[in-house]
Amino acid sequence: MIVRFITSLILITLAFRLSAQPIDLKNSVILVSPSIPAPMRSTAPQMLTEEIAKRTATSLKQTTSWPSGSVIVLALSSDKEVAGKTVPARTGFNLPEQKPEGYRIVTEATAKGTTVWVLGADARGILFGSGWLLRNLKMDNKRLELSSPIEVATAPAYPIRGHQLGYRTTANSYDAWTVAQFDQYYRELAIFGTNAIEGIPFHEKEKASPHFPISTDEMMVRMGELCQKYDMDYWVWTPAEFDLTDQARRSAEVQKHEAFYKACPRLDHIFFPGGDPGHNHPREVMAFLKDLHGKLMPYHPKAKIWISLQGFNTEQIDYFYRYLAEHKPTWLQGVVSGPSSPPMAETRYRLPKNYQHREYPDLTHNVRSEFPVERWDQAYALTLGREAINPRPVFFAGIHGKYAPFTDGFVSYSDGCHDDVNKVIWSMRGWDPTREVNEILNEYARFFFSWQVEKSAADGILALENNWKGPLASNGGVEATFAFWKTLETAHPALMKSNWRWQMLVLRAYYDTYTRRRLVYEQGLEKNANSILAQATESNLENALNQALAMVNKADSEPVSPELRKKIETLCADLFASIGLQTSVAKYKAKGYERGAFLDFVNFPLNNRWWLADEFKKIRAMKTPKEQLERTRVIATWENPGAGSYYDDVSTASKSPRVKTITDDATDIAWWDNGFSRTRLSTQTFQNNPALEYDNLEPGARYIIRVAGLGDALLRVDGQRLKPTVYNKEMEAFKEWIVPLSLTQDGKISVTFDEPEESHLNWRQHSKISDIWLLKQ
Structure with missing residues (x-):
């Protein structure tokens, strides 16, 4: 046995x-x-x-x-x-x-x-x-x-899994691609489960990119041919940026559409954004789309029309649903939800079941976007900017899981290949929402890099995402991530030489580390400068101003880690050569500084040296030594108001311990002067209506609240609206309130702000709060 x-x-x-x-x-x-x-x-x-x-x-x-x-x-x-x-x-x-x-x-x-x-x-x-x-x-x-x-x-869980690849000037890389490069990218997206590609045939057509290898008209047709080759649905995004009641322009637009329909070998879906861009009432939009469908059918009888409700107000949204109920248009396939659309759950609830619902997620932007990096460190926001290389696999897996159940799938918004990892996450989770992020990244790294490096590269991608979590100065993981990628870089020279995806990830590791080192160094210089200013007297003020400015300007004269800066420039050049990634307006002809031009901001000041230089000029122009010294004291103690007093830079995570609110739309990162604002760094981050909690206050002590920002600040303490004693609305000017003694007797207060009525203004013009002090007298 x-x-x-x-x-x-x-x-x-x-x-x-x-x-x-x-x-x-x-x-x-x-x-x-x-x-x-x-x-x-x-x-x-x-x-x-x-x-x-x-x-x-x-x-x-x-x-x-x-x-x-x-x-x-x-x-x-x-x-x-x-x-x-x-x-x-x-x-x-x-x-x-x-x-x-x-x-x-x-x-x-x-x-x-x-x-x-x-x-x-x-x-x-x-x-x-x-x-x-x-x-x-x-x-x-x-x-x-x-x-x-x-x-x-x-088999796939969601029938629509696509990505917009806009061959247009706005894109930070696609406008430089040849048909062969698009062919390869279509193939690679298909390998990871993508079944749809969206083009942009008309938008900004008059502004030809200097990088175009062929015309927009020709490329749009060729993109349709590639969709035919890979049996992908061909979508096109076609806004109307004019008044549809203008019959002459409307007629010309219809003719333009028909010519495009006729030229395209394959066309499956026409997506018309209600707004962003466009400002037409759905009354005109629906009639226009019905006409387009009539022109579409002779050439592509199975193609369908889609609309988004982006930018529509309540009356216009209600009109749209009444139109569906009354007319029951069979030419309409469904509704697309994107930024500034009504909530997706509401859309699916109100939309009749015979119409599909598609998401239009923004995978490409980091700030001033639909899905911003939450509490992104200001140093990143001001240097990496809106369209940096941005693998965010865990975050976007969560976003997909949150919204996908209300939809039939997605076609993402993308303005370049910098969001490549995010596209793959969405395509694979669109196929199987239960797939683990690690599994997807392992397959990504195995296919694009090699099986020998798959686990290491997958871990490295996750580490890059973690680089963006929390205050940068205290994130020691950034240096560990850099060391990790440096080891991979040395071990795999062939990938460094020819693989653009690999180069992008290595570039991010260098850029993050360089930015952190600069931040720590330059902020230290400013602390030293503030110490010099704090010791100034009327008799030596000029000398103190000169010494303080020389101290902060060491960031330029004695820069930290210049070898990292040089490597960043080399990798940006390599990526422009291989994939047309436009990381600079001057060197690589990016359309604008918000469009992925992070090389132009690689040395943007991470201390206030530009602001100090301008403030010192104002101080020298003041009439009396007393005024000069008083303003110098304000600058020297801006972030350190003294014992018993408190300061919060309301949208900078490392400097706002008492702030309890965070913004969810990233409008708290200002974009002034094409990103080269000379304002104080704290001014360039803000909230509209922050909430703060203070404790350990001294009963019986008198406190003053000071606020810097722009516009109105309607302040309440413990729910009680206070009247200001100083109320300047200009940027970086102060507002002040005296806190009643009765509110501080328990040793704590809460501070909130009412929202001003500013619905008539663009969001960029809304009131902003950037700095808050609680000053013990």
Whole structure:
């Protein structure tokens, strides 16, 4: 019995080891079922062959008959046999490989080799099944293998999974791409589950980018051809930035649309944003869209029209839903929710069930956006800016999970390849919302970098996201992340030389570290300068001003870590050469400083040296030495008002311990003078109506609240509205209130602000609060 048991155990162990052995596909061939519709019958094997050849130096041959060795078979799930061999079918209902875009991958071992079946429900199933295979193969010059036998079947959770790739001047990279580069990017997005691409055929057409390799008209048609090649839905975003009651312009716009429809080899969806841009009432919009549908049908009879309610007020939103109830337009496919749209839950609730609901998430911006980096350190906001390289996988997985259940999917807003990781997260979570972020990043790194580095690179991407959490000066993880990426950089020189995704991630590691080192250094210089100013007297004031300014200007004359700055410049040059990433207005002709031009801000002051230089000029112009010294004292003690007093820079996390509110729309990072504002750094961050809590106050002591900002500040203490004793509305001028003694007897107070009535103003002109002091007298 014992011998028999041991023998059985050995056989079981041997069988397990054999089943767990990698499957070698280096000498395999590709066999394609003739039932797969064109063009996928050629697109999928071409994609497999070319992507494998890039990573293995092996070009797999294609055959029409069953080979003697290993084979990768592409077939439809409905096929009974391919080249005389029976397709491994399953019985049952609701199988993933029978659903739209679904696929099943199964391996079969034979004496002569292994068969890898890629069985798609349809053409897209073949595409996405091939993508799964590419993401999971272990590839290098010595191997092409699967880690073990496979049995996988899956179908997408959401039918719409797309990204906007705007070939326009505004983009920070797409406007420099050739058709071949778009082809490659389409392919790579498809490998990770994307099934839709959105173009922008008309917006800003008159402003040609200096980087365009071909005209917008030609590229829009070619993008449609690429969608046809990869069987992706082709969406186009087509706003009307004029008054639709202008019949001449309206007629010209309809004709322009019709010419585009006629030229496009494929067109599936027309997306019209109600606002952002555009200011037309839905009464005109719906009539206009109905006319467009009439022009669309002769050329693309299955295409549909979509609208967003962006920018619509309550009356206009109500009108839209009344229109749907009364007219029941069959030409309308659905509603798109984007920035400034009504809440997505409300939209899905009010929208009749026969209409679809699509999200338009902003994956590309970091501030002044739909999904800003929460409490982003000001040093990042002022240097990396709105369109920096921004892998935010954990954050965006959470955003997708929050809003996707109200939708049928998404087509994201993107203005460049800097958000590449975010696109992949959305595409993969759109396919399977339960996929772990780590799993997605491992596949991302395995495919784009190599299996040898997949876990390290995935961890490195997560570390870059963590670089943006909390106050930068106290985030020691930034240096650890830098050391991690430096090790990877040294170990993989080939990736540094030619892989733009790798270069972007390494660049972020350098930029984050350089910014943190500058922040710590430059803030230290300012503290020293303030000490000099605090000791100034009327007799030595001029000398103190000169010494203080020389101290803060060491940031320029004796800069920290110049070698990091040089590396940043080199990587920016490499990325412009490889992928057209425009990180500078002057050097690389970025459209504007908000459009990814973070190289132009790499040395933006992280102390107040520009502001101090301007303030010192004002001090010297004052009439009396007493006035000069008083203003100098205010500057010297701005952030350190003395014992028993408190200061908060309300939107800077490291300097606002008493602030309990955070903004959720990132309008608290100002954008003045094209990002080169000389105002005090604290002035460039703000909240509209902050709330603060103070404790450990001295009962019986007199306190004054001082506020700096712009416009109105309607202050309450413990819910009681106070009247100001000083009330200047200019920027960086002060407002002051005396706190009644009765409110401080318990040793604590709460400070809040009422919202001024400013609905008639643009949000950029709303009142702002940047600095708050509680000054013990």
